[in-house]
Amino acid sequence: MNVLWTWIAAGLTLAIFSFLYKDNPFYKFAEHIYVGSSAAFWFIYLWYFDIKPKLLDAWVMNTGFEKYILIVPAILSVMMLTRFIPQIAWISRWAIAFTVGMGAGLGITGALQGFLVPQVQATMLPLWEPVSSSTLYNLGHSLNNLLLVLGTITAIFYFYFSREHKGGLGVLSKIGITFIMVAFGASFGYTIMARVSLLIGRIYFLFHDWLHLV
Amino acid sequence: MMRRTIPLIITFISGILLVFALFIPHKPFGxxxxxxxxxxxxxxxxxxxxxxxxxxxxxxxxxxxxxxxxxxxxxxxxxxxxxxxxxxxxxxxxxxxxxxxxxxxxxxxxxxxxxxxxxxxxxxxxxxxxxxxxxFRARTLNATLLLVAAVVVMLGRVPKGSGASVVLFGIALVALAVGLVLHGRSLVDLRGQLLAYGGAALSILAIIPIAKYFPTYLPAVADWIMNIPQLAAKRGIFIGIALGGIAMSLRIILGIERTYLK
Structure with missing residues (x-):
């Protein structure tokens, strides 16, 4: 049984790799299989990890207010499906409005709690911090702190477009773009390594699990 | 009313209640x-x-x-x-x-x-x-920074990368030296020629410290790039995203941004 499945996996892998030559029917076939099975897979995932435990199981397990309040998301969910009936499709706007409002509310609280406050807090570093008995180490450590503060502030200045980047603002934005370029280069290198490790995994699968050559 | 006003009210209430919940972590908002x-x-x-x-x-x-x-x-x-x-x-x-x-x-x-x-x-x-x-064509200072940061991070994250880095940076420095010598030969003024030849000599000399220190320190340099300049720029970008996100969310909650109703 596993041999058959390994051959199927190898066939799909090779069909996708065939795109490196050019767009061809084998690639298109595998691509369509991927899209179709992914859509169904993520729906099953959503059903078993989100909708079922948070709505159906919660309805069975809870009592009183905690149980009946679940009618609200259930009604909103049904409202979302009214888009299938053109005459009453406008009702879905109510459910969309709820998700948009929720998204906006979570956008504010999430941005404040997850991004703004922690990032600003982490950037408030002492510019001279003796953490060791070695002066050279302290100097290096403090220089790193200084670079972190300078890089963060100047990167923000680079994205300030309300005034022309001339004079002092021009100097700050130039320093900012220098940091941003290093960051993009590092992120690019990091992404390449992640993709290459996936590629190595697939090639290892073909040579080890399928062909038994390594 | 049913198609525009009520959705706007729903958006306002659902959004603003969440903001209240952040500042009032007690019942009924807890x-x-x-x-x-x-x-x-x-x-x-x-x-x-x-x-x-x-x-x-x-x-x-x-x-x-x-x-x-x-x-x-x-x-x-x-x-x-x-x-x-x-x-x-x-x-x-x-x-x-x-x-x-x-x-x-x-x-x-x-x-x-x-x-x-x-x-x-x-x-x-x-x-x-x-x-x-x-x-990654090193035509400007910024493009060069992008290239060097990417190469150092890539080589610093693989086991044999430190050894390969000596060869790669060595070839790059030799190519730079050859380019500078050729550029110097095409110049007519002595000062420009001296600068080009001096640059070529420095490029060749830089191979020695790279060969000596890169195999030992390259992973640490890659970590430093990820932890200091990369983190600094990312923080700046994240703070910008957070401020932009808050502004956009406020526009939606207050009903200024209504494109989702179209």
Whole structure:
């Protein structure tokens, strides 16, 4: 049984790799299989990890207010499906409005709690911090702190477009773009390594699990 | 009223209640964020049905009209149906299709979904390489910084990268020296020639410290790039994103931004 499945996996892998030559029917076939099975897979995932435990199981397990309040998301969910009936499709706007409002509310609280406050807090570093008995180490450590503060502030200045980047603002934005370029280069290198490790995994699968050559 | 005003009121109330819940962590707002978050997940889960309908309808129409590549659309619909039926069948049989005992996880996920997804993403390794060829030309200081940071991070993250880095940077420095010498020969003024030849000599001399220190310190340099300049710029970008996100969310809650009602 596993041999058959390994051959199927190898066939799909090779069909996708065939795109490196050019767009061809084998690639298109595998691509369509991927899209179709992914859509169904993520729906099953959503059903078993989100909708079922948070709505159906919660309805069975809870009592009183905690149980009946679940009618609200259930009604909103049904409202979302009214888009299938053109005459009453406008009702879905109510459910969309709820998700948009929720998204906006979570956008504010999430941005404040997850991004703004922690990032600003982490950037408030002492510019001279003796953490060791070695002066050279302290100097290096403090220089790193200084670079972190300078890089963060100047990167923000680079994205300030309300005034022309001339004079002092021009100097700050130039320093900012220098940091941003290093960051993009590092992120690019990091992404390449992640993709290459996936590629190595697939090639290892073909040579080890399928062909038994390594 | 029903089609525009009520949705705007719903958006305002659901958004503003969450903001209140952040600043008033007591009843009745205390667990509001958690409750609303659950509701949000449920309702947005149902939007997936709309997406699936759109996908299937598009491909069904392609089959019906016998458009080009219609049999690929048929493959998509069959793959969708088989996955859905298999997933729910496994779910009914063992309780959850993501249970290690379910055939859905053992066969479909391991031998179909993972190979397709991993191979699709691994293709990007090739396209990133070709994009890098175009983007990483050391023509300006910023492009050079991008190139050096990417190369150092890549080489610093692999076991044999430190050794390879000496060869790569050595070749780059020799190429730079040759380029400077050729450039110096084409110049007529003595000062320019001296600068070009001096630069070439420095490039050759720089090979010695690179050969001596890179194999030992390259992983540490890669870590430093990730932890200091990269983190600093990322923090600046994150703070900008957070401020922009808050401004946009306020526009939506206050009803200034209404494009979602179109």
């Amino acid at each position: 667990n509001l964020e958690e409750r609303f978050n659950d509701w949000y997940i449920i309702v947005s889960g149902f939007t997936m049905i709309l997406g699936m309908d759109s996908l299937l309808l598009h491909h069904w129409n392609k089959i019906r009209r016998r458009q080009a590549d219609w049999f690929h659309s048929a493959a998509l619909i069959v793959a969708f149906a088989v996955t859905l039926v298999w997933g729910f069948y496994s779910g009914i049989k063992v309780g959850n299709p993501f249970d290690p005992k379910s055939t859905f996880l053992q066969y479909f996920y391991t031998y179909v979904f993972v190979p397709l997804q991993a191979t699709m993403f691994s293709l990007l390794a090739f396209f990133i390489a070709s994009a890098a060829y175009r983007a």
